[in-house]
Amino acid sequence: MKKSLLGALAVSTMLSPVAAMAQTEVQFWHAFTGRLGELVAAQVADFNASQSDYTVVQSHKGNYSETLNAGIAAFRAGEQPHILMVFEVGTATMMAAAGAVRPVHEVMAASGADFDQDAYIGAVKGYYTSTEGDMLSLPFNASTPVLWVNRDAMSAAGVDPDTDLSTWQNVDATLTALKAGGEECPLVTAWQSWIHLENFSAYHDVPFASKDNGFAGVDTELMLNGEAQIAHLSAMGQWAQDGKFIYTGRRNEGGANFRAGECALFTESSAGYAGISSEAEFDFDVRPLPYWEGVGNSPQNTIIGGASLWVMEGHEDDAYKGAGQFLSFLSSSDVQAKWHQDTGYLPITAEASVATKAAGFYEANPGTEVAVIQMTANAPTANSNGLRLGSFDQIRGIIDEELEGIWSGDKTAQEAMDSAKERGDALLRRFEAANR
Amino acid sequence: MEKRVTFRGWWVPALLIAPQVFISAVFFFYPAGQAVWQSLFIPDPFGLSSQYVGLGNFEYLLGDKFYRASFVTTAMFSILVTLCSMIPALFLAVIADRLIKGSGVYRTMLIWPYAVAPAIAGVLWLFMFNTRVGVVSWYLGNLGYDWNHVLNGGEAMGLVVVASSWGRISYNFLFFFAALQAVPRSVIEAAAIDGARFWKRFWTIVLPLLSPTTFFLLVVNVVYSFFETFGVIHTITSGGPQQSTTVLVYKVFADGFVGQDLGSSSAQSVILLFVVGLLTIVQFKFVEKRVHY
DSSP, X not given: OHHHHHHHHHHHHHHHHHHHHHSEEEEEEEOOOHHHHHHHHHHHHHHHHHOSSEEEEEEEOSSHHXXXXXXXXXXXXXXXXXXEEEEGGGHHXXXXXXXXXXXXXXXXXXXXXXXXXXXXOHHHHGGGBOTTXXXXXXXXXXXXXXXXXXXXXXXXXXXXXXXXXXXXXXXXHHHXXXXXXXXXXXXXXXSHHIIIIXXXXXXXXXXXXXXXXXXXXXXXXXXXXXXXXXXXXXXXXXXXXXXSEEOOOSSSTHHHHHHTTOOSEEEEEGGGHHHHHXXXXXXXXXXXXXXXXXXXXXXXXXXXXXXXXXXESSXXXXXXXXHHHHHHHHHSHHHHHHHHHHHOOOOSBHXXXXXHHHTTHHHHSTTTTHHHXXXXXXXOOTTSSOOOOTTHHHHHHHHHHHHHHHHTXXXXXHHHHHHHHHHHHHHHHHHHHHTO | OOOOOOOOSSHHHHHHHHXXXXXXXXXXXXXXXXXXXXXXXXXXXXXXXXEEOXXXXXXXXXXXXXXXXXXXXXXXXXXXXXXXXXXXXXXXXXXXXXXXXXXHHHHHHHHGGGGSOHHHHHHHHHHHHOTTTOHHHHHHHHTTOOOOTTTOHHHHHHHHHHXXXXXXXXXXXXXXXXXXXXXXXHXXXXXXXXXXXXXXXXXXXXXXXXXHHHHHHHHHHHHHHHHSOHHHHHHHTTTOSTTTTOOHHHHXXXXXXXXXXXXXXXXXXXXXXXXXXXXHHHIIIIIGGGOOO
């Protein structure tokens, strides 16, 4: 009896490594928790159940910055994952690390998975595509800023909630009316640099930085102190002084105010849908982001925020096949359509958008299509493909600091943005030196 | 005749100090040496390539007027944190020392905040002073004061100082309390019999006798405010509004771990090491003269 048990143990210990070897492991590090974390885990489980050659192992590594840091530290220690989620701000850092990442188009070609770059929505993939048109990382979660309207607050202040808010000229008049009607927080924003400078520039088809916003080379300089940007920030600065625009912080702190019904208008990512629709106890609308009529080529298209998946170097060929299969699975129409509908993130393929429409999702959830239309209405130009700037996380920090100078009235928009350019350019030169 | 024990040979003392030397080497000299070495390069984040720039990182930093300005911010921040964490601690220790009953309970409760991690302490204070839902900012609003540390640099500085000092009060309290217990009762009683009142006794007897502890805490708290406060600042203000709470150590953290600029971050930590070393020498040279052991 004892002997046979021992024998069974010996056989099982001998067998188990063989069983494990049959399935190649693919490590996937991401930055999602809560509901989004569950949805990612479900995608991974579905993929693992759909085939028997590969096992994708997903792990959460903290917020976006922490996940990127974990990936970099792991690479230095030779223990990098196969797939790493990197937020859009880290794109230039990853692209410059030629020996650390393997471009997605190469991975896909080698894995034999279905891969047609043209199936992906231009404005989404543009952010992660080389100037030669090759996709370097797979867009995963992408969103774009829109205008959220608290219809009840509009009515309470005696303003028609159906007022046309497509231009900032109209918004300006509406803010004045809201203020006069007793509204204490007419406008609030999240992610000020992303929405009011980066997206603003793309939407008005004016450059944010030289060299096609950094797509054409690392010897780029900021151009965020252009006439259009200064005019917009001056107007916002005046609104801040008049109490029509309330500043709540550098990230999405304003979301709490809006969801609680304290603010009338809110510029925030389209991915705010999940939170707002579940918490808001008032009637709300999603409108396209406003533009200044007559400025630049507005409305062009807005750009994305979010993250993409990078495949890292230094693994076995077999694992890359698995990574390619997994990325192909994530891009499939069904998975994308479900992701888009569950999260409010944009679909990454046109097919997924069509499938969502066909399923009647947009009619059942009014406003969810606004972001898709806003992104895809026009073919992106050199100014609206996205941004590819080194040290961009720090540059955003500098922009935040300078914008705070405008909101508090310490600086004019021109002074603040000239200073942001000077300080940001110094960082860009360092990035250029590090990646020469 | 002087009585002195001497040991022959060198290996016993060498063996005895070896663990300390080993720990210092592994956890201080090696990383500090690495920082000095790395400060001469601009590396890429992945460690794939790096450009030798000599003193270029230092030139870049010292040529940046915002970096120079953060020295002033740091000086102000450190002075405030040191004062705000030592004075209340001394006050509480004096009061707890006079307690006859229940001092154990007070002592235990006063030590609690020290167990709270800096980042969590930051979140707690941020929550109380949150411009929208904060309890304190709500009361201030009722009193007619519009609290807004998101745009007001002075208020932001006040908030990070309080949040950084709070946990340290416990630490300082412990040392002051122990030192007070060691003040000989006989001296105090003699002064009392001579007619010296409480404050007179405190200023002329207790405080001078506390001076070794005070000096030790001064050095330790300055080092704390220079090196260990980035967690609080990161959670509360991220260095803002504008640059009003960007202290040197926060910039080391932000440039290195958020911005991936390891060259600049290393150069900054070398500068910081130098500044704190200098400060400690100054403290030992000038302040220690006034300490009675």
